[in-house]
Amino acid sequence: MAAGPADPRGALRSTPNSSGTPAGDGLPQQPRRAAASPAASASADAEHSQPHSPSPEPVRPSGAPAGDERRSGQPRPTGQPTAMRRDGDRLRFVGAATRRIARGIDLDEIVMGLCRATVPTFSDAILVYLREPLPVGDERPLGPMVLRLRRSDRIPDAVEDLDTDGVQPTVLVPPIELAPDSTELCEVRAGGALAEVLRGVRPVFADSPAALAALPELLGGDRSVPTGRRAILAPLRGRRRVIGAAVFLRQPNRSAFDADDLLVAGQLATHSALGIDKAMLYGREAYIADELQRTMLPETLPRPTGVRLASRYLPAAETARVGGDWYDAIPLPGSRVALVVGDVMGHSMTSAAIMGQLRTTAQTLAGLDLPPQEVLHHLDEQAQRLGTDRMATCLYAVYDPVAHRITIANAGHPPPIMLHLGGRAEVLRVPPGAPIGVGGVDFEAVELDAPAGATLLLYTDGLVESRLRDVWTGIEQLRERLAATAQLTGPDHSPPLEALCDDVLDMLGPGDRDDDIALLAARFDGIAPSDVAYWTLDPEDAAPGRARRLARSALTRWGLEEMTDSVELLVSEVVTNAVRYASRPVTLRLLRTDVLRCEVGDDVPQLPRQRNARATDEGGRGLFLVNRLTRRWGATRLSTGKVVWFELARPAGDHTPHGD
Secondary structure, eight states: OOOOOOOTTSOOOOOOOTTSSOTTTTSOOOOSSOOOOHHHHHTSOTTTOOOOOOOOOOOOOTTOOTTHHHHHTOOOOSOSOOOOOSHHHHHHHHHHHHHHHHTOOSHHHHHHHHHHHHTTTTOSEEEEEEESSOOOTTOOOOSSOEEEEEEEEEOOOOOSOOOTTSSOOOOSSOOOOOOTTOOOEEEOOTTSHHHHHHHHOSOEETTSHHHHHHHHHHHOTTSOOOOTTSEEEEEEEOSSSEEEEEEEEOOTTSOOOOHHHHHHHHHHHHHHHHHHHHHHHHHHHHHHHHHHHHHHSOSSOOOOTTEEEEEEEEOSBTTBOOOSEEEEEEEOGGGOEEEEEEEESSSSHHHHHHHHHHHHHHHHHHHTTOOHHHHHHHHHHHHHHHOTTOOEEEEEEEEETTTTEEEEEEESOOOOEEEOTTSOEEEOOOOOOOOBTSOSOOOOEEEEEOOTTOEEEEEOGGGTOBTTBOHHHHHHHHHHHHHHHHHHHOTTSOOOHHHHHHHHHTTOOTTOOSSOEEEEEEEEOOOOGGGEEEEEEOSSTTHHHHHHHHHHHHHHHHTOGGGHHHHHHHHHHHHHHHHHHOSSOEEEEEEESSEEEEEEEESOOSOOOOOOOOTTOSSOOHHHHHHHHOSEEEEEEETTEEEEEEEEEOOTTOOOOTTO
16 A cells, blocks of 8 residues: 655655554554653563664754753653664564564565554654565566555654754655555566665665665656665565565654664565565465365255255364365265265365365265265275375265165264254264274165155264363254254244254354364255156067156146157157167156156166267167257166166146145
8 A cells, every 4th residue: 555645744644554543553653753761762671662763862942951851850842753772772673573573474464564563663654565466485477577565654643843953844755646545566677776676685775876776666757766864775585586675764854774774674674575475375375275175075065856955164273274074965866865974084185185085986986876885895995095094984875865765874973963854853873883994894884764854964073072072972962952943943844954054053162163064964855756657667679669658647647748749759769778788677767856857777887878870870869869858868877787867847837746
C-alpha cells in the first residue's frame, strides 16, 4: 500500500494498514519534538522499548543554557524520539525488532512487523518493495525483475512545531497519491543503477553515487529523491536471490542516518527477507497439502438409487491439514452402492499418499464386484506391498436397495452406528477384524437388515477418541447424540442428513481434535418391491421376443405406456447380444425410480464395446442405438460375468409415486 499525501505543513502522515489501524500502531508513538531522559530509555524492557536514533537537542528558549532541563528537574516537552546514544540501545532495538518480524507467519504479517518495528523508532517512513511474483524455493523467475510497492508506512500527524532554525520543515517525500487498493510497479532494468544496488546486497545511503541513480528508478521519475543521509536503500535478499528492497526515510528536523544505522538497516533487511522466504515456502507447502488432501477425497458424492449420502472431513489442525482418513461411495451393479471409510495411521504427507493408494485400490476392487471381505483381503495385501509399517483400518459395506440389506466387513475400524426411523440408535455388531497391513488374517462379513428410513453413520476414530476419552466412551456419546437428535424430528421423520452431520461434529469439545475426522452418512430409502420387475431368460433365439413382451407388461402395470416402443427396442438389442454368447440363463430386471433402469446380466466376462458399423454390415448397431436413445448406459464386470444397463428418463407428466 502506498503512503498517504503529505500534510500541508510538511508533516508525514501514517498510511492505514489493511485492517484500518494506523501503520505505526503497536509500537510506542512519540511526537517528534521532545526527548525522554536517556536513563528512562536505557531502563526500558528489551521487548517493548524501542531506542531511537540520534536527534538534535530540542529548541531552547532564548538565553537558556544547554542542559537547563536536567538541572531544573523539569521534564522536556514531548516531541522527538529519544536518541540511541549507546551501542546497547541499538542492540536492544535490533533484538526487539527482529523478534517482532520473526513472529509473522505469512507474508503480510512479516512486512507489517518490519514497518511497525521501524516507524517511528528507527525512521519516519518506510517503503517496502517485493518482487512480482515472488519466487518460491528453487524456482527460477522468468522475465525481467519487477518490484511492486507492497506496503508504505509513515509516522502519525505531528505537532505544529518549527525546526531548529525557526523555518517550516520541508517535505521529505512528495505526496504519493495512490488509491489505497492500487499497486505501483517498477521494472528493474538489466544493468541499470537499481539492479547494481540490489546485486550488491548491502544497504546504501541516498547520497551515495549508486543510490542517487537507483532511487529515482525505484520511486518513479515524478518524485523528488531525499538528499543527504536521510534515506537508506536496503536490498532484501532471501536465501538464494534478491526478493525486494526497503527504503527507510527520515524528516529534515531529525538527525540523519549514520554508519551504525546502516548496519541496523542491513540487519532488519536480512531478517525480513529470510522471514519472507520462510513465509513463501510455508504457503507453498500448505497449498500443496490442501491440494493433495482435496484430490485424495471425492469432490462430490454420487447419487445412487435408493440411498442419500452426506459427508464431512476435518483436518487435525490448521498446521496439519493432511491425514490418512478417507471416505468413499462407489456405485455398483444392480443399483447397489459400496460405502467405505478408512484411516491410515498418522496425519502427514506420507499418510495421505498411502491413503490415496489404498482408496484407488478399493475403487478398483469395488469395480470387480468382489465381496466385502475379499476387498479387505486384497487391501491388506496391497498395504504389505507398500511397506511393513503401512497400517490402516477400514470398514467396507455394500447396500442393496432392492433387498433392503447391507453387508459389512471390518478391518480394525470403529463399528458403524445405525439410526432407525423411530429414533433408536444402535451400534452394529460387526466382527472387529485386524487392521490392514498386519497380513495373514481372514476377514469376516455379516449381512444385516437396512430398513427404509434408517441412517448408517460411518466415521473414523478422530470423532470418538481423544486425550480426554477412550474410543468406547466416545462411541457411546455419539450413539446418545444421534438418538437425541432423532427425538427432535419425531418418530415418523428422519433428521435431515446434512444437519445430522453438523450436529454430530458439534459434539467435539476443545480437547477432542487430536486427529483428522472423516464422516460418511447414508440414508436408506430403498426401492419398493412394486417398483422392481425381475425375470430369468434361457439363452435361446426366442429370448429377445419374450423379453419385449415382459417389458411391455411391466410398463403397462406402471402406467408408462409412452416408453413402450423405445424400451422394447433397447431391451431386444441388449438381450440379443447377451444370449448370443451366454451359456447360462440371462437375467432381466427393470427398476422404476426417478428414472427407468434396465439391467441385463449374463455369464460372459467380456464387456461390449460400441463400434461404427459400415453401411454394408448387417450388425454392430445395437450399442449405437443404446447410446443414442438412452440417458446413460454402461457395462460392469462381475465375478460371475457382467451386467449391461441403461437408463431412460421418465415422461415429464408422470408423477406416479414409487411403491404404488
